[in-house]
Amino acid sequence: MGAPATFRVVVVGGSLGGLNAALWLRAAGCAVTVFERAAVPLEDRGAGIVLHPATIRYLGLPGGQPVEEISAPATWLRYLDPAGHIAHESACAYRFTAYNVLYRGLLRCLGSDHYHLGAECVGFEQDATGVTVRFADGRAERCDLLVCADGIASLGRRLLFPACTPHYAGYIAWRGVVSEEELSEATFALLHGGITYFLLPDGHILVYPIPNRDGVVEPGRRLMNWLWYRNVAPGAALATLSERRGSERWLISIPAGAVAEQAVRQLRHDASALPRPLAETIIRTQQPFIQVIYDIAAPRMAVGRVVLIGDAAFTVRPHVAAGTAKAAEDAWTLAQALRGQVDCLATALTHWDAQQRALGERVLARARTAGEQLQHGRWPVGRPLPFGLYTEGDSALADASGGSWHER
Numbered sequence: 001m002g003a004p005a006t007f008r009v010v011v012v013g014g015s016l017g018g019l020n021a022a023l024w025l026r027a028a029g030c031a032v033t034v035f036e037r038a039a040v041p042l043e044d045r046g047a048g049i050v051l052h053p054a055t056i057r058y059l060g061l062p063g064g065q066p067v068e069e070i071s072a073p074a075t076w077l078r079y080l081d082p083a084g085h086i087a088h089e090s091a092c093a094y095r096f097t098a099y100n101v102l103y104r105g106l107l108r109c110l111g112s113d114h115y116h117l118g119a120e121c122v123g124f125e126q127d128a129t130g131v132t133v134r135f136a137d138g139r140a141e142r143c144d145l146l147v148c149a150d151g152i153a154s155l156g157r158r159l160l161f162p163a164c165t166p167h168y169a170g171y172i173a174w175r176g177v178v179s180e181e182e183l184s185e186a187t188f189a190l191l192h193g194g195i196t197y198f199l200l201p202d203g204h205i206l207v208y209p210i211p212n213r214d215g216v217v218e219p220g221r222r223l224m225n226w227l228w229y230r231n232v233a234p235g236a237a238l239a240t241l242s243e244r245r246g247s248e249r250w251l252i253s254i255p256a257g258a259v260a261e262q263a264v265r266q267l268r269h270d271a272s273a274l275p276r277p278l279a280e281t282i283i284r285t286q287q288p289f290i291q292v293i294y295d296i297a298a299p300r301m302a303v304g305r306v307v308l309i310g311d312a313a314f315t316v317r318p319h320v321a322a323g324t325a326k327a328a329e330d331a332w333t334l335a336q337a338l339r340g341q342v343d344c345l346a347t348a349l350t351h352w353d354a355q356q357r358a359l360g361e362r363v364l365a366r367a368r369t370a371g372e373q374l375q376h377g378r379w380p381v382g383r384p385l386p387f388g389l390y391t392e393g394d395s396a397l398a399d400a401s402g403g404s405w406h407e408r
């Protein structure tokens, strides 16, 4: 039994968390509208995303897209040595996709009728019977439940918990993608079938293939996605990386084109000392960008009729590859909690809050530990990757022919 169609939900934030919330709440019988601040569809956010069963639960429903059509497989994990030789190789079963592939797929499922771009939420007030959500253009929406899926700098979180501030992890991720067609034969041969790690005393690098911008997953036509995590002191050292100094309250990411030219030159210079396949991949990337790494933990995920999901609630370091999976899981569990429970919303939300907050805290702790070890020379060559949402390893996806990849 679903919630009555009169149960109105406003979702603020139309990225992967917001889309998952809208789809699952709609499936549970709610009338859902999404409001996204960006004026145009969110095509170029981030780059590679490690799939997890939770991430593709909706897309994998019968009639949806087969996982092998939206992702690149990795059948091995390799660690390189400083000469660029394979220091360790073991089997794995990960699949990688790109942000825009997931976004387009989920938005296609939702349709555009109840998805509004250029709609920035500027505040909300709640009372015993509902929430009034205000937007920058003066519009106001009344709803029974407000879902804030508004990401790392969440307005919802700042209004509910002004004292909850992000904690800079002490390092950044340089990121980029380069077409497999632009790589030498030797580099393509080394990198294309799996995920490759290289450990440094003060950082680490990983590389894996993802679909290209048109969603093509054929080897040789995809993109090679890389991340180089580098320790950077807070304050002035961090600020010099951006051309737009002082324009943000705190730096979240420095998109391609906004990274300081001198910093890109330095990156390329430093990359030339890396093992040759990695140097080539990084140096041939035209527009590297930067993700600044933070830990954020909201003290609660539900306050009255307002909930926080995904990065708005907990932003975790990327090492466990669970950011997108967690947002999707928050959304799915919220819809499960509300099914048939709209008359006792407070009780349903209290239970959901405790359950998802415990998950968020566990993922955050695992990601923080992995990050400290990886960034400070304490991660041994050959160790299995910490990818996973509930436990290390649960990001592994059996081949679609195994049948059960969309179920947890």
Ligand SMILES: Cc1cc2nc3c(=O)[nH]c(=O)nc-3n(C[C@H](O)[C@H](O)[C@H](O)COP(=O)(O)OP(=O)(O)OC[C@H]3O[C@@H](n4cnc5c(N)ncnc54)[C@H](O)[C@@H]3O)c2cc1C
Binding pocket: 012, 013, 014, 015, 016, 017, 018, 035, 036, 037, 038, 042, 045, 046, 047, 048, 049, 050, 119, 120, 121, 122, 149, 150, 151, 152, 154, 155, 253, 290, 291, 309, 310, 311, 312, 318, 321, 322, 323, 324, 325, 327
């Ligand atoms: C540069 C970058 C790279 C990333 N790479 C990876 C990766 O490789 N793997 C992975 O799993 N995760 C990655 N992530 C995290 C991942 O994108 C998120 O975990 C995932 O998208 C789910 O997040 P979300 O929907 O909760 O928030 P987000 O994706 O951040 O979306 C929040 C949305 O809310 C909108 N918004 C914000 N404020 C308002 C407002 N006031 N009104 C209306 N709309 C608003 C924003 O425009 C945005 O679209 C990355 C994030 C960033 C920033």
